[in-house]
Amino acid sequence: MNNVKQMDHKQLPSKQERHRLFGSVEPGPKQKPIEKNKMPDLQNLQKDFLFDIDAVGISNVKYPITVKSSLSPVSQTTIATFQFTSRIPKTSKGTNMSRFTEQLHLYHEKGFVADFHTLKVFTKDLAKRLNQDDATIALTFPWFYERRGPQSDMVGMNHATITMSVTFDALKGYSIQASLTASITTLCPCSKEISEYSAHNQRGHITMDIDFMDDFDEAGTDWKEMLLEAAESNASARLHPVLKRPDEKMVTEQAYENPRFVEDMVRLVAADLYELPFVSKFKVSCRNEESIHMHDAIATLSYNKLEPNS
Template sequence: MENTKHMTHKMPTKEERHKLFGSVKPGPKQKPTDKNKMPDLQNVQKDFLFDIDAVGISNVKHPIIVQSNLNPTTQTTIATFKLTSKIEKTSKGTNMSRFTEQLNQYHEKGFIANFDSLKQFTKDLAERLDQNDATIELRFPWFFERRGPQSDLVGMNHADISMLVTYDAVKGCSIHASLTASITTLCPCSKEISEYSAHNQRGHITMEVSFTDDFDETKTDWKEMLLEAAESNASARLHPVLKRPDEKMVTEQAYENPRFVEDMVRLVAADLYESPFITKFEVSCRNEESIHMHDAVASLRYNKLDSSSL
């Protein structure tokens, strides 16, 4: 039988233990506890030298609801928020608690992350802060079903999404978004010079886009559109579940569609150029090279409102 040690001495009380580890009794309280009697440093009005372009909170994690045309059509995910507003040099600071206060109010109603709700959020936030502007930025993973091309077996893929909405009392709202999707690319040079086979790699396509003022999110799922722009121009799509017949199809498809990073950014840019509700965009591609120690990168930007871009 194993020897066991049993506690034989009496433990101090919890209060005594806390005192042992440094806790002390509360001291005298002289400052007011009534909010109306407390000094409000943020609202001090003086000449504080400079206007501030953005002040607020960041790295705030909060649940949101995401809707799309792809299954699952409604999902809950975790977003990382950044909430800011400008302040003039006559104000010492902003009211930080009002940012999270409003975020929680929207959460209680079911915070659907679409541009209509974000537009209303920034307008409400500006009014709450007694400012003429407000900006909200959120980043989150968006999940979607992907089926094996031959087996039709289902798994979940994801892309990284960001949404940015800025409200200005005079100019109104501007809306921007980005999507990063992972793809397969097969090296055209390797295919060209080799007797057989070609090396391939995982690529990452990032598209940052600005939308027209009249963009209607209820008619077009921009997430699905950006995902398709990335995946349809790749050598092959990525799949969470692949059986042998699937793998054969994906491997052969990649071999039939070789792509450099330069090819990728130009092909994706062409799709974005043809989209009537995108005004400007930036496309970048990063390939994790399979036979090099480095990554291959390429990027381009285009403003459709600037006639000198082409």
């Protein structure tokens, strides 16, 4: 005997009736023009609107990009988060937001390579498209690179966070900035000094914000690798995606041999950035996630090589 209860069949109203049940109404009369050339353009309205606007545009735009690198993988695709802005004078009511994404998609169709040459051309084209004298693009993305275990040579992927920014100004030319945030290991010098044995360590995060010299030429210079090296080479130890026991022994011993405060980190990284010829000014920040405290430890250092006494 079949004891399976037969499911009752529910007779639902049509989809159109269900929409009406939940509040949909019939379209009302349409009286405004549908042709673009007949529509009013409020953003292009010209009057005295009281103040110039420093920057207006769009942000949090995600698009795929290609990143070139001197570290393996030498070419990779990743997702960038974009921001586009332009100044507007007080005589203009607003900007045309759709033109930002229109241009981004045109570049995407050609293959958007995240390098400063592409960003320079992009901002100049964007300013022309907006009928303005300037335009700025900024994009943030994860940059991946291979990292091998120091003893086992087993490979995995690490990543740093990159931000690139270019501003085109019809009178002043281009200004170029970049930022890299990398994670590292630091071991507490104080803990090592006062303890009979062992010392606590923490994961640190180094952020370097830099301005480039006006004559910076990207050809043959992977600034991403150089900033990454400035962060990692000054740490107690580097982070690794794959560590076997012989690797772990080497990494922990190296950290013990190279204790670092956050103050030490920003000063050591600053020294490396000072020696990079393409860097004009920089800001270095370190944040350590303390392993035996409830707080983080932080330090920041800024320096302008063009104004050393400022």
